[in-house]
Amino acid sequence: MIHEPRLAAHLHEVAEHVYAYVQPDGGWCLNNAGLITAGGRAALIDTAATLDRALALRDAVAKVSPRGPGYVVNTHPHGDHTFGNSVFADDAVIIAHEGTRAEMELAGLHLTGLWPDVRWGDITVELPSLTFREPLTLHLGDVRAELMHLGTAHTTNDTVVWLPEQRVLFTGDVVMSGATPFCLTGSVAGSLAVIGKLRALAPGTVVAGHGPVGGPELLDATENYLRYVQRLASDGIAAGLTPLQAAHEADLGEFAALLDSERLVPNLHRAYAEAAGALPGHQLDIGELFSEMITFHGGLPVCCA
Numbered sequence: 001m002i003h004e005p006r007l008a009a010h011l012h013e014v015a016e017h018v019y020a021y022v023q024p025d026g027g028w029c030l031n032n033a034g035l036i037t038a039g040g041r042a043a044l045i046d047t048a049a050t051l052d053r054a055l056a057l058r059d060a061v062a063k064v065s066p067r068g069p070g071y072v073v074n075t076h077p078h079g080d081h082t083f084g085n086s087v088f089a090d091d092a093v094i095i096a097h098e099g100t101r102a103e104m105e106l107a108g109l110h111l112t113g114l115w116p117d118v119r120w121g122d123i124t125v126e127l128p129s130l131t132f133r134e135p136l137t138l139h140l141g142d143v144r145a146e147l148m149h150l151g152t153a154h155t156t157n158d159t160v161v162w163l164p165e166q167r168v169l170f171t172g173d174v175v176m177s178g179a180t181p182f183c184l185t186g187s188v189a190g191s192l193a194v195i196g197k198l199r200a201l202a203p204g205t206v207v208a209g210h211g212p213v214g215g216p217e218l219l220d221a222t223e224n225y226l227r228y229v230q231r232l233a234s235d236g237i238a239a240g241l242t243p244l245q246a247a248h249e250a251d252l253g254e255f256a257a258l259l260d261s262e263r264l265v266p267n268l269h270r271a272y273a274e275a276a277g278a279l280p281g282h283q284l285d286i287g288e289l290f291s292e293m294i295t296f297h298g299g300l301p302v303c304c305a
Contacts, residue, residue, distance in 0.1 A: 008023075008024060009021060009022060009023040009024070009053075009056060009057070009060065010022055011035070011060040011061070011063070011064065012213075014168055014205045014207065014213060015163070015166035015167075015168050015205065016038075016166070017036060017037045017038035017140075017141070017143060018034070018035070018036055018037075018038075018143065018163060018166055018168050019034065019035040019036075019037070019064065020032060020033075020034055020035075020207045020213045021033040021034065021035060021057060021060060021061075022211075022212065022213065023048070023053070025178075025211075025259065025304075026176075026177065026178055026179045026210035026211035026212070026259060027179060027210070027259045027260055027302070027303075027304060028080075028115075028260060028301055028302065028303040028304070028305070029049040029050075029079075029080040029111075029115070029118070029303050029304075029305035030049075030080070030210060030304060030305060031046060031048065031049065031080045031081050031173075031209055031210055032046070032207055032208065032209060032210060032211070032213075033045055033046040033047065033048065033057060033081075034046065034161065034170045034207055035061055035064070035065065035069070036138075036140050036143050036145060036163070037064055037065045037140075038140045038141030038142055038143040039139070039140040039141025039142075039143070040067075040070075040141070041067075041069070041070025041071065041140070042061070042065040042067065042068070042069040042070060042071075042140070043069055043070070043071040043072070043073060043138055043140055043145060044057075044061060044069040044071070044072045044073070044088060044092070045072075045073045045075065045161050045170050046072075046073070046074060046075055046081040046082070046172070046209075047072065047074075047081065047082060047083065047084025047085050047087065047088065048080065048081075048083065048084040049079055049080035049081075049083050049084070049111075049118075049120070049305040050083065050084075050118065050119060050120050050121050050123065050305050051084075051087070051120065051121025051122055051123050052119065052121055053084065053305065054083070054084025054086075054087040054088075054123075055087060057084060057087075058087050058088065068088065068091050068092070069088055069091070069092045070091065070092055070093065071092055071093050071094075071095060071138060072085060072088050072089075072092045072093070072094045072095065073094075073095045073096065073138075073145075073147060073159065073161060074094065074095070074096040074100055074104075074128060074159070075096075075100075075158060075159045075160070075161070075170070075171075075172025075173070075209065076100055076154060076155045076157060076158050076159065076172050076173060077096075077099075077100045077101075077103035077104040077107060077155065077157070078111065078155070078173070079107070079109070079110075079111035079112070080111070080305065081172070081173075081209070082104060082125075082126075083109075083111075083120070083123045083125070084123075085125075085126035085127075085128075086123065086124050086125075086126040089126045093129055093130050094126060094127070094128040094129055094130070095128055095130045095131070095132070095136070095138075095147065096128035096130075096131055096132075096157075096159065097131065097132060097133070097149045097157040097158075097159050098131040098132065098133055098157070099149075099155075099156055099157030100128065100131075100155075100157045100159065101127050101128045101131050102157075103155070103157065104125060104127055104128070105125070105127055108125055109123070109125060114290070114300075114303075115300070115303040115305070118303055118305050120305075132147065132149075133149075135147060135148045135149075142165075143163060143165070143166065144163065144164060144165065145161055145162070145163055146161070146162045146163075146164065147159050147160075147161055148160055148161075148162060150194045150197045150198070151190050151193055151194045151197070151280070152186050152187045152190035152194075152280035152281040153174040153183075153186050153187065153190050153191040153193075153194040153195075154172065154173040154174050154181075154182060154183065154185075154186045154191065154209070155173075155185050155186045155281075156185065156186060156280075156281040158172050158173070158174050158186070158194070159172060160172060160174060160198065162201055162203075164201075166204075166205075167202070167203050167204035167205065168203065168204070168205045168207070169198060169201060169203035169205065169206050169207065170207045171198065171206060171207065171208050171209060171218075172209045173208075173209035173210065174191060174194055174195070174198070174209070174222075175195070175198070175206060175208040175209065175218050175219060175222045176208050176209060176210050176211055176218075176222055176258075177206075177208040177210065177211030177212050177213070177214055177218050177221075178210075178211040178212060178257075178258065178259060179210045179211050179258055179259040179260055180225070180255070180258045180259060180260045180261055180262075180263040180264065180267075181222050181225050181226060181263070181267070182260075182263045182266070182267070183226075183266065183267050183270045184263075184266045184267075184270075184286060184289060184290075185281070185286065186270070186280070186281060187270060187274065187280030187281055188226050188229055188230060188233075188267060188270045188271045188274060189230075189271075189274050189280060190280035190281065191222070191226055192223060192226050192227070195219050195222060195223050195226075198219055199216065199219050202216075203215070203216055203219075204216075206218045206219065208222075210259075211259075224254075225255055225258070226267075228255060229264070229267045229268060229270075229271050230271050230275075232246055232247075232250055232264075232268060232271070233246070233268055233271035233272050233275055234275065236249075236268065236272070237272060237275060243265055243268035243269045243271075243272050243292070244265055244268075244292050244295065244296060246268055247264045247265045247268055247296055248296065250264065252264075260301060262293045262294075262296050262297040262301055263293065264296070265289065265292045265293045265295075265296045266284075266289040266290070266292070266293055269284060269289050269292075270284070
């Protein structure tokens, strides 16, 4: 049995037959998942980073859906949302955007090398067996779950899951709750465009990729931070500062309480590139950006997975 406090998480119902699985505190690799139990085959939205956490998620799911999920939806390719796929793969069809599968295959277990001290367990990369390009709808009893890729945001291939009757929106990491948004492989401007599309859905409940469940105010909070990044970038460019220098000089103000503030550095790199005309998702040197983030933080950011 798992007794460690670091695995504390909770599953709670946000609408009839619809659940959010929240892993506090929502920092690095402590992601959220979702569960829809209506109909004969449940659907799980995202998994978890480590074997222990994936098994804890499986146990939580079993309490409300003994049969286990027949579908797993990956909102994007990052390991904290996908490494647990293998725990569910024997009984579930894994679904993702076609770009998510491609990135998962390319990245493999690279994330584990960033935090070698984390107890990852005997995890493997289980790729999605069903991919989509255009919107895809899952019919789960009376619940209709719409899987949509709305543009480059957190990554180039994010999927959001929208339940129109329940007004529940699972955003993946396009939206954060109490944690710093992150556009390392995506786009600041693209994120703002996607958030505008999410706002047009008029969700009542928003389950972000990390942090507490909320409402549409989470869209506002993520948007406000990203616009702040764009302003910092504009001022930094005018002053002849590098993104790292601009981050060091920045006054985080209302955003100081957000977890993982070091993400400001790669976010500024994105905003600088976009200000110079780069398209959303334009390839940057990810290793260099991660290294600068460590420099800004004063060491490797803590990952409590």
